[in-house]
Amino acid sequence: MLYPVESYSREVKDLSGIWNFKLDKNNKGREEKWYFEDLQETILMPVPSSYNDITQNKEIKDHIGDVWYERKVIIPKSWHNQRIILRVGSATHYGIVWVNGKKVAEHKGGYLPFEAEINEYIEYGRENRITICVNNVLDWTTLPPGEVVEMKENHRYPNGHKVQKYFHDFYNYAGLHRPIKIYTTPKIFIKEVDIDTDIENNDGIIDYDIVCNDELVHIKVSIFDKDNKLVGMNLGLQGNVKIPDAILWKPGHGYLYKMVIHIILNNEIVDEYCLNVGIRTVCIRDGKFLINNEPMYFRGFGKHEDMDIKGKGLDNSIIIKDFNLMNWIGANSFRTSHYPYAEEVLQVADKLGIMVIDESPAVGMTFFNEDRKVFVDERINDVTLEHHLNVMDELINRDKNHPSVVMWSVANEPSSWEDGAVPYFTKVAARTRELDDSRPMTMVNYAFPYGEKACKVAGLFDVICLNKYYSWYEDCGQLDLIEYQLENELQAWHDKFDLPIIMTEYGADTIQGLHSDPPEMFTEEYQCEMLKSFHRVFDRLDYVIGEQIWNFADFATKQGTTRIMGNRKGIFTRQRQPKVAAHMMKKRWHTF
Ligand code: GCB
Numbered sequence: 001m002l003y004p005v006e007s008y009s010r011e012v013k014d015l016s017g018i019w020n021f022k023l024d025k026n027n028k029g030r031e032e033k034w035y036f037e038d039l040q041e042t043i044l045m046p047v048p049s050s051y052n053d054i055t056q057n058k059e060i061k062d063h064i065g066d067v068w069y070e071r072k073v074i075i076p077k078s079w080h081n082q083r084i085i086l087r088v089g090s091a092t093h094y095g096i097v098w099v100n101g102k103k104v105a106e107h108k109g110g111y112l113p114f115e116a117e118i119n120e121y122i123e124y125g126r127e128n129r130i131t132i133c134v135n136n137v138l139d140w141t142t143l144p145p146g147e148v149v150e151m152k153e154n155h156r157y158p159n160g161h162k163v164q165k166y167f168h169d170f171y172n173y174a175g176l177h178r179p180i181k182i183y184t185t186p187k188i189f190i191k192e193v194d195i196d197t198d199i200e201n202n203d204g205i206i207d208y209d210i211v212c213n214d215e216l217v218h219i220k221v222s223i224f225d226k227d228n229k230l231v232g233m234n235l236g237l238q239g240n241v242k243i244p245d246a247i248l249w250k251p252g253h254g255y256l257y258k259m260v261i262h263i264i265l266n267n268e269i270v271d272e273y274c275l276n277v278g279i280r281t282v283c284i285r286d287g288k289f290l291i292n293n294e295p296m297y298f299r300g301f302g303k304h305e306d307m308d309i310k311g312k313g314l315d316n317s318i319i320i321k322d323f324n325l326m327n328w329i330g331a332n333s334f335r336t337s338h339y340p341y342a343e344e345v346l347q348v349a350d351k352l353g354i355m356v357i358d359e360s361p362a363v364g365m366t367f368f369n370e371d372r373k374v375f376v377d378e379r380i381n382d383v384t385l386e387h388h389l390n391v392m393d394e395l396i397n398r399d400k401n402h403p404s405v406v407m408w409s410v411a412n413e414p415s416s417w418e419d420g421a422v423p424y425f426t427k428v429a430a431r432t433r434e435l436d437d438s439r440p441m442t443m444v445n446y447a448f449p450y451g452e453k454a455c456k457v458a459g460l461f462d463v464i465c466l467n468k469y470y471s472w473y474e475d476c477g478q479l480d481l482i483e484y485q486l487e488n489e490l491q492a493w494h495d496k497f498d499l500p501i502i503m504t505e506y507g508a509d510t511i512q513g514l515h516s517d518p519p520e521m522f523t524e525e526y527q528c529e530m531l532k533s534f535h536r537v538f539d540r541l542d543y544v545i546g547e548q549i550w551n552f553a554d555f556a557t558k559q560g561t562t563r564i565m566g567n568r569k570g571i572f573t574r575q576r577q578p579k580v581a582a583h584m585m586k587k588r589w590h591t592f
Helices: 314-330 341-351 382-399 421-435 478-495 524-538 580-590
Strands: 010-012 017-023 043-047 065-074 081-089 094-098 101-106 112-117 127-135 148-149 162-166 181-184 190-200 203-212 218-224 230-235 238-243 256-267 268-277 282-285 289-290 299-302 333-335 355-359 405-412 441-446 465-466 501-505 546-549
Touching: 010 218, 017 181, 017 405, 043 065, 043 333, 081 101, 081 314, 101 112, 203 256, 230 238, 230 478, 268 341, 268 405, 268 501, 289 382, 289 546, 299 355, 314 341, 314 580, 333 546, 341 355, 382 405, 382 421, 405 465, 421 441, 421 546, 441 501, 478 524, 524 546, 524 580
Parallel strands: 299 333, 299 546, 333 355, 355 405, 405 441, 441 465, 465 501, 501 546
Antiparallel strands: 010 181, 017 043, 017 065, 065 127, 081 112, 081 181, 094 101, 094 127, 148 162, 190 203, 203 238, 218 230, 218 256, 256 268, 282 289
């Protein structure tokens, strides 16, 4: 699915703004067909945004089930001969869309876009009503998974008391998190573009594969450099363009060429689609992660789409602020923990030359401390697997042309020690490889190298990504143990799988302004000392190819005794102010 862009032949209408909103208290709206007419007794709700923190109403914040959004839009008469597509950037976690009361689309999966051609449902030159029902329930068939538990009356709970349980550590924000757009294409149109790039001596090779809805069209592909100079051209649906003395895309230098694709009929341009292309190669060789055949060391963070008030709603100010902070601190990468981020984020990463580990929303597939298994029929089963495979399809289809995406991550910390995880991840890995063999892939593990919880699936992937919180969740306060434990554990993983390792999570909850010497947990000193101990080990092991601190910024979680207004492991506060550790990291990463 191509990102909607304006061009010679295409127009885009952004429906971001203030929509009508209604809480479906008893989850009756679908049955009562609320989409048939204007929603009654609505309140105002911004889009994009999570709805949870916008009002003072706890019922809205903690609602389990459906909510409804609605707005009117005029479709210009001049669009009469165009295809008209309604595109929802994301509906977390399940969305159904009606136009003028007729259902046009339905989608499961809260972090990827979906769209529908709506020509037959609209009236031109008039107001058209768009209604979107968004459901936030997590169960064992969704990613992330969850469980809605309905209590039977007892001394603690009244009858029917419901709780949405989930096993991941970020707040279950919901709503329309990304822009809703209407865009046009001509009737004969460019449907898909698949790009792969290579390097031959000093030349860049752009391989392309274009799909149109009509096979018999003439296609012209032109490549322009940053100064808008034509540097290459080719004809046909498939082929390649050679760029002599190409300027390569690489971390810190996000050089992008512009690819302009034309469908030509009788010497006329019928459709035009433009996209940015970065020329670069990615591969793993001799235990190194190579971009353009040069070894790369990942410096950066696991992040979240998260901020005050808007929750997970897309906000360009925050996107750019975060990239500015990454540049300030000397980071060259981040992981889209724990779900695909908005495409707008990847577009900026492309431009700035930041490496992205692009993660699926498969997080919280474990009970960690309990002996209950998750890869069993009554939990993560074939239906979940089918959805996971589908999510990988949608994710790779959406993000495959971004040079910044240098690796796929299929999941975060599943119970990879269970027997059931083996057939499951064998299929997920095979599908991912089949969809894209031009990038490495990984699965992020909680670092249990020994005993019953030793991972059974890491060997299916190209890089080992590990998360671990020495001296935090275990051996609290014992900073002096970190080096000993970390080195032993990393060595055990390396001995077993012989793959390069990125530490994708390590860190300590830190309340800005708390200090103690000697360092105590939650103080700024403790965060600094913990990070330093990890770094001493990374610096002496050459199979460690990256460090991504948990987390870039403090973020919202569900409430709990280990969370003080959210997870505080940020190097920056939730408002993006540096903690002491940020200044320390700036020194380390700028000397790499
Ligand atoms: C993890 C998870 C991450 C949590 C983090 C923590 O292992 O991957 O989602 O937020 O630990 O802070 O506990």
